[in-house]
Amino acid sequence: MKRRMLLGPVGLSVMALIAAAAADEKPATEIVPPLKGKSEKFHPFNGKDLKDWNGNEKLWSVDGDEIVGKNTEPVPVSTYLMTTKTFSDFRFIGKVKLVKSEMHSGIAFWGQAAPSKGDPHTYAGHLVMFPSGWGMYDLYGRGGLPVDGKPAQAAGKQHDWNNLEILAQGNRVRVAVNGKAVVDWRDPVPATIKVGPIGLQLHSNKVPQEVRFKDMEITTFPPEDRLLTVK
Secondary structure, three states: OOOOOOOOHHHHHHHHHHHHHHHHOOOOOOOOOOOOOOOEEEOOOOOOOOOOEEOOOOOEEEEOOEEEEEEOOOEOOOEEEEEOOOEOOEEEEEEEEEEEOOOOEEEEEEEEEOHHHOOOOOEEEEEEEEOOOOOEEEOOOOEEOOOOOHHHHHHOOOOOOEEEEEEEEOOEEEEEEOOEEEEEEEOOOHHHOOOEOOEEEEOOEOOOEEEEEEEEEEEEOOOOOOOOOOO
């Protein structure tokens, strides 16, 4: 004969709390460790021309030691200047500046060109935004990612140069702005991560914009598992 367990009011309350906690518990995000490969440090911009990049030549140019994205006519679809090289794990360090407009720009990675979206130079993948709002975005995917932009807003500058570091390893992204660590996030859907180019964004907009990039350095498969520019 099977025995039935009789629970009093206290026992029922405890069981209810356990059940509620189990229902609210979120599965742990999978940890993808840093990938292994040859670690190489180089400057993606040669300071002369854009031969190592792909993009709309009418919107991207070189001004001294700076890459400039600039439009005077409306940009219907966000467009990107993309490296000819592709990357999985990397460290990006550079200086970025929004000169004109209040629309954000950004650094795109872990994706690919998406010409079917209306521009041969648009990008589908991950994006670290700057400076308006900051945060992260999944382009043509999940949309805004659950990354708090407030720490970057406190550290960043709206219309001045910002020192930006992005460390992408495995499924983890860490970001530093002007020497302050502002993002530490793991993608809970590692299948969305692709080996792809790094892209500089000129956002879709109806008004004139200008964004500048300089002193860029990329390290493939970085040996240090930490942000280097954090003070």
